[in-house]
Amino acid sequence: xxxxxxxxxxxxxxxxxxxxxxxxxxxxxxxxxxxxxxxxxxxxxxxxxxxxxxxxxxxxxxxxxxxxxxxxxxxxxxxxxxxxxxxxxxxxxxxxxxxxxxxxxxxxxxxxxxxxxxxxxx
Numbered sequence: 001x002x003x004x005x006x007x008x009x010x011x012x013x014x015x016x017x018x019x020x021x022x023x024x025x026x027x028x029x030x031x032x033x034x035x036x037x038x039x040x041x042x043x044x045x046x047x048x049x050x051x052x053x054x055x056x057x058x059x060x061x062x063x064x065x066x067x068x069x070x071x072x073x074x075x076x077x078x079x080x081x082x083x084x085x086x087x088x089x090x091x092x093x094x095x096x097x098x099x100x101x102x103x104x105x106x107x108x109x110x111x112x113x114x115x116x117x118x119x120x121x122x
Contacts, residue, residue, distance in 0.1 A: 032066065032107045033120035038074050039083040040092035051097035056105035064110035069118035081118040 032053055042051050058064045070085055071077040077084035086092050099105050112118060 033080055033122060035094050036080055036082055037077050037084065037093035038086045038091055040086050040089045040095045042095055042097045048097045051095045053106045054097045054099050054104060056099055056102045056108045058108040058110045061110045063108065065107040066109050066120045067112050067117055068109050069112055069115045081120050
């Protein structure tokens with residue numbers, strides 16, 4: 001009888017422990033709106049793990065998480081969704097892996113020709 005009482009007293013703190021609430025975005029880093037500046041688009045699957053995010057290049061602007069303007073000068077790529085696509089990984093502020101499967105991407109990107117349309121949709 002004493003063993004059952006001891007076991008009961010030992011389990012009480014475990015049963016009354018508060019349950020942690022899951023985060024709003026479990027497993028996905030929704031901080032992709034901070035991606036701007038010099039961006040290198042990695043397409044080689046060998047280097048997928050070195051990228052900070054995985055992106056899908058979308059043809060439709062309506063379904064894209066981020067509408068990006070390609071800046072021709074690195075110095076002017078200083079706002080949200082304004083990227084200078086750099087040809088070398090060494091000079092990039094952000095390395096993004098480009099996937100051809102939308103369900104594997106952290107976010108989707110559509111490129112626009114008008115700087116004023118560049119935006120991030122969270």
